[in-house]
Amino acid sequence: MKKLTAMSLTMPAVVAAGTDEMVRHLYKFAFNRVDEVPETSAEKQKYADDYYSYVNWLHDQPTEMWQLHQMEPKHRLIATYLAAEEPTTDTVIIAHGYKGNGETMANYAKMFHELGYNVLLPDDRAHGKSAGKYITFGWLDRLDYLEWIQKIINTVGTDSRITLFGVSMGGATVEMLSGEKLPEQVRCIIADCGYSNINDEMSYLLKKTFHLPKYPFVPAVDFLNRQRQGFDLKQVSSVEQLKHNRLPILFIHGQKDAYVPVEMLIDNYAATKGPKEKWMVENATHAESFWIDPAAYKEHVADFINRYIAYHPSAN
Structure with a gap:
């Protein structure tokens, strides 16, 4: 009986110690910076050749490296800038997904480049060439994107017209960015499979x-x-930030997304106060909408931007 009592007293401590170890493991797995992009899921391996062809295309382009906080190594942020072939002040900022980087968005960069836009591809905190110890899931990154927006305005011109675009964590990043006070140069937003919170x-x-x-x-x-x-x-809530949004936003989501459930799209769509559209892509899993039909994706995106690039709430 004494042994049983002693065991019953020590068990909570053992369980607590095990839980603490698991929590630290989970935090390390989810939040620690990533220096190498993990392999894609098995279901998307069929797109690998196409993906690397886009990456190789990007490497062949006359890009520039942009920096924020250049003199602060622990806070330095890096982005790749690709100017349009024909001079323009229309620019798309592309926010990458979880454990990716700007380069992993090469397919979208090529799409927007073909549409005639300048393209900026930031590496978020704790991703790619940017500094940072921990991933913030878009929350602190949204503040960095405010600085990238200002850098575009300073570099490209005050007559810039800017579109925010993101996929997965990047989709949530631009959704959360929408709730901030944005300069009038930001005209519209496209969020592909962003989470609600x-x-x-x-x-x-x-x-x-x-x-x-x-x-x-x-x-x-x-x-x-x-x-x-x-x-x-x-x-870290897209829904709460979208409640403050007045800009046009296009939500894209795969009908078979098992990573960010479709219910999150519904919550995000309901939250925003600006002009809004949603495109559910049949048979697409998470972040697969582009790959299923790049031509249809490009058409949807181009149509949306063309209708809203001249939009700003103060003028409507």
Whole structure:
């Protein structure tokens, strides 16, 4: 009986220690910077040859390296700038996905380049060539994109017309950016498969990938993140930011997306107050909408931008 009592007293400590170790493992897996892009999922391996042809195309272009905070190594941010073949002040900023970088968006860069736009491809914090120890899932990145926007205005011209475009985490990044006070040069937004908020996204993937419940793991990861990055994961919400948006936005989402559920598209679409459209791509999984039919994707995107590039809420 004494042994049983001693065991019952020590078990909570053992469980707590195991939980703490798991939380630290989860945080490292999800938030630590990435220096090499992970392999794509098995279902997208069929696009590998096309993907690398786009990357090679980008490498062959006369690009420029842009920097923010150049004299601060721990905060330095890097982007690739590709000017249009014909001079223009119309520019698209492309936000990459989770554990990607600007180069992984080469297919979209080529699409917009063919449409006649300047293209800026930032590497987010803790991705690619940019500094940063931890991934912020778009939350702090949105503030960096405000600086990239200003750099475009300063470099390309005050008559710039800017489109924000992002896929997956990049989609959520431009959705969250939409809630900030944006200069009049920003005209419209295109968000492909962005999540509604990181709390729900993490809870969903925790169950799907690791078969673990939301509690106690997500609150514990949140606590660890507040210690390391200084913000609450509940703040990382596309829905809350979209409530302040007045710009036109096109939402794109694959009907078979099992990584960011379609319900998140519905929540994001309902939240925004500006002109809005949604395009559900039949048979597309997560971030696959472009690859299923690049021509149709290009047509949808071009049509949306052409209708709204001259738009600004103050003039409407």
